[in-house]
Amino acid sequence: MTQKQCVFNPIEIDRDVPVRKLGMGAMPGNGASKQDKVNKLIGFIRDAQKCPSYNLPVIDNVTIHYDGPLTDNAITTSFGNIINPLGANPETPPPGAVQVDTTFAEPGKFQTFNLICGIQWRLDFEPLSFTVLGNSWTPANIAVAAASPVSPSDFNSVQDIVTGAAGALSPLGLVTGETMVQAALAWGWWSELAGYYMARGYNLQWQWGNRQLILNDQLRYTAFTPSNAMDGSASNSNVDANFFVRRSNTYYQNNLASPSIFLTADRSRIGNMTLTTAGSSVFRPDRSNEFVGATFGGVALRQYLKGNGEFRRLSAPFLMGPGVPIGLKAVQSNTDDSTLMRNYLSWTNGFGGVAPANFTPSTAVATGSSIAGTAGTTGAEPSLDTPVAAVSQRLNGNRVEYKGGAWKLTIAFKGFELTPDQAALVANAPDIQTTIQSECGCACKT
Numbered sequence: 001m002t003q004k005q006c007v008f009n010p011i012e013i014d015r016d017v018p019v020r021k022l023g024m025g026a027m028p029g030n031g032a033s034k035q036d037k038v039n040k041l042i043g044f045i046r047d048a049q050k051c052p053s054y055n056l057p058v059i060d061n062v063t064i065h066y067d068g069p070l071t072d073n074a075i076t077t078s079f080g081n082i083i084n085p086l087g088a089n090p091e092t093p094p095p096g097a098v099q100v101d102t103t104f105a106e107p108g109k110f111q112t113f114n115l116i117c118g119i120q121w122r123l124d125f126e127p128l129s130f131t132v133l134g135n136s137w138t139p140a141n142i143a144v145a146a147a148s149p150v151s152p153s154d155f156n157s158v159q160d161i162v163t164g165a166a167g168a169l170s171p172l173g174l175v176t177g178e179t180m181v182q183a184a185l186a187w188g189w190w191s192e193l194a195g196y197y198m199a200r201g202y203n204l205q206w207q208w209g210n211r212q213l214i215l216n217d218q219l220r221y222t223a224f225t226p227s228n229a230m231d232g233s234a235s236n237s238n239v240d241a242n243f244f245v246r247r248s249n250t251y252y253q254n255n256l257a258s259p260s261i262f263l264t265a266d267r268s269r270i271g272n273m274t275l276t277t278a279g280s281s282v283f284r285p286d287r288s289n290e291f292v293g294a295t296f297g298g299v300a301l302r303q304y305l306k307g308n309g310e311f312r313r314l315s316a317p318f319l320m321g322p323g324v325p326i327g328l329k330a331v332q333s334n335t336d337d338s339t340l341m342r343n344y345l346s347w348t349n350g351f352g353g354v355a356p357a358n359f360t361p362s363t364a365v366a367t368g369s370s371i372a373g374t375a376g377t378t379g380a381e382p383s384l385d386t387p388v389a390a391v392s393q394r395l396n397g398n399r400v401e402y403k404g405g406a407w408k409l410t411i412a413f414k415g416f417e418l419t420p421d422q423a424a425l426v427a428n429a430p431d432i433q434t435t436i437q438s439e440c441g442c443a444c445k446t
Contacts (some may be wrong), residue, residue: 006093009101023324059114061412062102064088068251069190069347069355069403072095083202083330085411098255108326113422116318118311118414119215119328121204123195123225123301126405129188130295132241136183136356136400138260140175142253149173149180151263152283156272157369157396159280171281175239179357185262187244187294191407192225194344196301199223201337202330214318217328220310225302234319239294248404256347256355262402265289272391273384280391282384310416319418328411357401369394 007230018203070078074095086108088100105111135151150172155161163174172180199220206215245264252258267283320326332338343350349357360367371378372394380390 006097007099008090008093009099011101011103016278022357026176059116059413059417060103060110060416061120061410062086062088062104062107063101063410064094064097065099065101065406065408066096066191067098067406068248068255070327070345071256071347071355072350072352075342079198079345081332083198083409085409086326086328096255098407106323107325108159110320110322110326110417112322112420113158113418114320114322114413114415115418116314116320116413116415118313119206120224120311120410120412120414121219121330122408122410122412123193123198123223123224123311124408124410125192125225125301126188126407128239128296129192129405130239130241130292131187131189132185132245132262132264132292132295133289134183134185134245134262134264136260136358136402137263138179140177142259142261147173148263148266150283151180151265152267152269152281153265153286154182154269154395155180155281155290156393158394171275171283180203181396181398181400183262183356183402185241185245185248185264185402185404187248187403188405189295190299190344190403191405194341195223195225195407196304197337197341197344198330199301199305201332201334201339203333205329205331207327207329214381218333220305220308222308223305224308224310225305226310227302237294237296238291241290245402248402251404252355252402258355260356260400261347262356271384272381273392274389280383280393311412316326317415326413347403357403359401360398365397368396369399 014379063083077095078097085094088094088097088102089107093100133153137149137151139146152172154173160171161174161180162170163176163178164170165175174180199218202219203216204219204222205213208214241264245262250260252261266286268286268288269281269283271282272280272384273282274280339350347355347357350361351357351359358367373379373392375392376390377392379393379395381393383389383391
């Protein structure tokens with residue numbers, strides 16, 4: 001199955017508005033003296049420092065879209081020791097990304113001189129989170145639609161898995177070549193936990209040149225995620241899981257080339273009964289698992305970043321030239337939290353193998369059926385027969401976990417673009433650079 005390619009979406013900014021004009025019209029006319037121009041520029045920079053963040057225009061930004069968990073190779077590339085969204089470009093798109101929205105003409109570089117007043121590291125997640133009970137079904141041929149097998153709330157991992165032609169002798173209706181394992185679909189909350197550990201496991205580092213750091217502190221002091229809760233809403237309510245399941249399966253099939261799909265539990269197991277020579281479980285139809293309690297507003301990440309605004313305002317504006325790599329990125333500061341971040345982002349939870357994640361409670365527990373023991377004694381369950389007979393039940397020691405839900409990572413810069421005259425005034429006059437630095441506290445790098 002061919003993996004979907006990442007789509008690059010160049011965003012055109014409407015610059016025919018006052019705050020988008022280069023230099024905000026801060027330069028006097030052609031007849032003005034050099035000193036008038038210097039005074040005007042210094043006044044402009046002073047006003048920029050006093051301007052509320054919400055009134056500052058966004059200079060440039062890049063947003064990377066992810067529609068689900070990532071392969072371990074993609075995580076190693078994009079979320080290893082360094083997380084660098086500014087490096088995303090059409091020639092080498094971020095592995096696992098489905099779309100990149102960018103206003104940069106050249107990745108990670110401004111086109112003109114910019115007075116940067118604020119920066120953003122934003123994480124967006126699904127507005128609700130929940131977990132769906134179900135099973136992981138591996139059909140004989142995933143490329144060809146087939147009738148859905150029985151997907152119960154639980155089943156015996158030996159008798160119920162018997163397969164045959166057209167589901168013969170199989171309580172689950174499985175045919176030769178098909179398998180089923182108990183599973184769950186985690187929606188939304190896994191990506192928020194990844195963001196939580198990202199904010200703890202990385203420093204936000206803004207490097208200028210070989211040795212100079214403009215910024216180097218914990219990412220948690222800059223990272224921002226918006227509230228997804230609805231004003232006046234209850235903390236949770238039931239939602240229909242069907243479309244969420246379809247979205248997840250589409251992602252696993254098209255993006256992860258998974259041979260298995262998630263099926264919501266559509267039967268309740270009510271016990272066992274003598275059923276010819278195969279199987280022992282009996283089920284009844286049950287649609288209750290189609291409706292799950294969803295929590296709106298996310299998990300602990302928003303509270304962890306509660307004191308942060310959408311943009312982090314710089315204590316002093318930074319004047320940056322065009323065509324130079326910006327150098328803002330997240331650098332791993334500890335392996336404990338960063339490893340947990342990667343595990344939550346991983347299609348296998350970091351256990352390796354292929355999607356979906358299939359694992360046991362511990363390395364001390366083997367994959368497959370639980371202990372056989374003594375028939376009719378170990379794991380015995382009364383039957384629905386008359387007379388009642390005890391039947392041993394064996395369950396899977398492993399479970400499969402699917403992850404659903406989209407998330408996004410954004411870097412953005414607020415401030416002002418300077419005119420070529422303003423840039424030249426600063427670039428060609430060291431005394432003016434000194435004046436701006438002393439008068440405005442603004443670092444000028446040319």
